[in-house]
Amino acid sequence: xxxxxxxxxxxxxxxxxxxxxxxxxxxxxxxxxxxxxxxxxxxxxxxxxxxxxxxxxxxxxxxxxxxxxxxxxxxxxxxxxxxxxxxxxxxxxxxxxxxxxxxxxxxxxxxxxxxxxxxxxxxxxxxxxxxxxxxxxxxxxxxxxxxxxxxxxxxxxxxxxxxxxxxxxxxxxxxxxxxxxxxxxxxxxxxxxxxxxxxxxxxxxxxxxxxx
Amino acid sequence: xxxxxxxxxxxxxxxxxxxxxxxxxxxxxxxxxxxxxxxxxxxxxxxxxxxxxxxxxxxxxxxxxxxxxxxxxxxxxxxxxxxxxxxxxxxxxxxxxxxxxxxxxxxxxxxxxxxxxxxxxxxxxxxxxxxxxxxxxxxxxxxxxxxxxxxxxxxxxxxxxxxxxxxxxxxxxxxxxxxxxxxxxxxxxxxxxxxxxxxxxxxxxxxxxxxx
DNA sequence: AGCGGGCATTGCGAAATATCAATTTGATCT
DNA sequence: AGATCAAATTGATATTTCGCAATGCCCGCT
Numbered sequence: 379x380x381x382x383x384x385x386x387x388x389x390x391x392x393x394x395x396x397x398x399x400x401x402x403x404x405x406x407x408x409x410x411x412x413x414x415x416x417x418x419x420x421x422x423x424x425x426x427x428x429x430x431x432x433x434x435x436x437x438x439x440x441x442x443x444x445x446x447x448x449x450x451x452x453x454x455x456x457x458x459x460x461x462x463x464x465x466x467x468x469x470x471x472x473x474x475x476x477x478x479x480x481x482x483x484x485x486x487x488x489x490x491x492x493x494x495x496x497x498x499x500x501x502x503x504x505x506x507x508x509x510x511x512x513x514x515x516x517x518x519x520x521x522x523x524x525x526x527x528x529x530x531x532x533x534x535x536x537x538x539x540x541x542x543x544x545x546x547x548x549x550x551x552x553x554x555x556x557x558x559x560x561x562x563x564x565x566x567x568x569x570x571x572x573x574x575x576x577x578x579x580x581x582x583x584x585x586x587x588x589x590x
Numbered sequence: 591x592x593x594x595x596x597x598x599x600x601x602x603x604x605x606x607x608x609x610x611x612x613x614x615x616x617x618x619x620x621x622x623x624x625x626x627x628x629x630x631x632x633x634x635x636x637x638x639x640x641x642x643x644x645x646x647x648x649x650x651x652x653x654x655x656x657x658x659x660x661x662x663x664x665x666x667x668x669x670x671x672x673x674x675x676x677x678x679x680x681x682x683x684x685x686x687x688x689x690x691x692x693x694x695x696x697x698x699x700x701x702x703x704x705x706x707x708x709x710x711x712x713x714x715x716x717x718x719x720x721x722x723x724x725x726x727x728x729x730x731x732x733x734x735x736x737x738x739x740x741x742x743x744x745x746x747x748x749x750x751x752x753x754x755x756x757x758x759x760x761x762x763x764x765x766x767x768x769x770x771x772x773x774x775x776x777x778x779x780x781x782x783x784x785x786x787x788x789x790x791x792x793x794x795x796x797x798x799x800x801x802x
Numbered sequence: 803a804g805c806g807g808g809c810a811t812t813g814c815g816a817a818a819t820a821t822c823a824a825t826t827t828g829a830t831c832t
Numbered sequence: 833a834g835a836t837c838a839a840a841t842t843g844a845t846a847t848t849t850c851g852c853a854a855t856g857c858c859c860g861c862t
Contacts, residue, residue, distance in 0.1 A: 430721040433797040434730070438721045455710040460717070483702075490695075490702060497709030498667040504716035505672070509642040509650045512724040513760050516819070518646070540840065550820055557842055571828085574677050587646040667840070752810065762850060767810055783858085811856070818850090819848070826841065832833090 379420050379472055380446045384488040395475040400507060408449060408463035415453030417473045424469025428461035439545045448496055454479060466538055514589060515526055516549045520557045521586040528577050538571045591632050592658045592682055607687040620661060620675035627665030629685045633657055636681025640673035651757045653715060660708055666691060678750055708717040725800060728761045732769045732796040740789050749785045
């Protein structure tokens with residue numbers, strides 16, 4: 379498990395509570411905003427979204443987490459979870475009691491740098507999200523998102539529901555749908571069924587970088 | 591200095607390099623994105639903005655930092671600065687060599703929790719920025735920004751140039767200007783000169799939470 | 803007080819996006 | 833295959849935001 383990569387044999391003896399492996403299906407919830415944070419999770423496979431709500435009912439997906447990422451890192455610093463964590467694509471997770479990490483963090487220095495760099499990555503991603511997915515025309519933003527979701531090796535890409543994509547980008551479901559449909563008509567995306575596409579990354583890159 | 595609040599007397603003997611106090615005027619730069627990160631800064635007074643650029647030339651202010659905040663935290667984890675840091679309102683800063691913090695972090699545990707919580711705050715702010723300032727109509731977003739910049743005690747508020755406000759919100763300068771001018775006409779803001787306003791926080795709150 | 807220069811504001815037409823209401827498509831179940 | 837249901841797409845129209853140019857205003861300078 380990546381979070382514990384630097385730990386050594388003796389460190390693990392400090393773990394007195396069980397670390398469970400759990401499976402969650404798409405749509406299931408890991409935790410809700412405001413709940414007392416008991417666990418953090420590392421993702422072995424699948425995708426988890428973190429959502430925040432506004433008083434006016436508006437919602438925004440603020441991050442996507444995937445293999446190797448940690449869900450609920452904030453429990454180490456804050457008493458409650460700060461987002462809604464929902465599974466977007468069937469996931470295998472390790473559920474780690476918060477005090478296990480706290481204890482390890484206190485008693486061994488080997489976790490410190492891991493934790494710092496996890497936080498760093500979270501900030502980096504948040505900043506990227508802001509500059510890439512919340513700046514520019516919705517067409518550019520959709521293009522950037524698709525690129526970000528693409529597997530660069532085989533030029534392939536799994537998308538999510540138009541509603542979720544919209545909540546990631548801060549635009550409506552319909553706008554997202556129209557743009558993706560347009561990409562399909564233009565050949566920038568080729569539908570392979572089940573929200574699985576072949577992506578013309580070069581063309582998408584062009585669209586991402588033009589400001590109109 | 592808040593970052594070192596938990597340190598004790600002996601810890602400071604680990605500091606072998608000088609910590610400078612520096613003043614910067616509005617418009618001056620602390621560092622550029624991609625530069626090797628030598629220093630981090632704590633803010634004693636004033637405001638600093640962190641900006642990121644897109645390949646297409648788009649720009650976005652991703653964070654505002656003020657008294658007590660740390661600028662350039664990422665140098666502890668990454669070799670280069672990840673933003674452009676520019677002074678937005680005349681500032682007094684403490685310039686701390688990066689290896690001072692690294693050394694302290696290695697040799698005393700008293701800095702660890704400070705650093706973790708600093709990162710945590712950075713992520714929280716980034717998420718707020720996204721949900722509050724990048725979601726909803728531009729009118730709501732301007733309202734939320736003004737509220738965020740207000741002093742809740744005296745219902746007063748210093749704004750920045752319309753251009754900067756626009757870069758914070760991801761809208762054009764003109765749109766920002768129009769909305770603020772409208773707030774002034776409606777009495778939600780009352781001009782006191784020099785971008786200093788009296789703010790009707792209740793009314794702004796209402797505008798912030800209506801989705802149209 | 804008068805002069806400049808940089809912002810801020812405003813007007814107007816164009817473009818982008820939202821909104822609401824159909825259709826169409828696609829996957830699943832029987 | 834047919835039925836069914838949810839999601840995606842499309843159409844038509846309303847609103848919002850942009851983009852550009854013109855104008856106005858504030859502030860510091862002399």
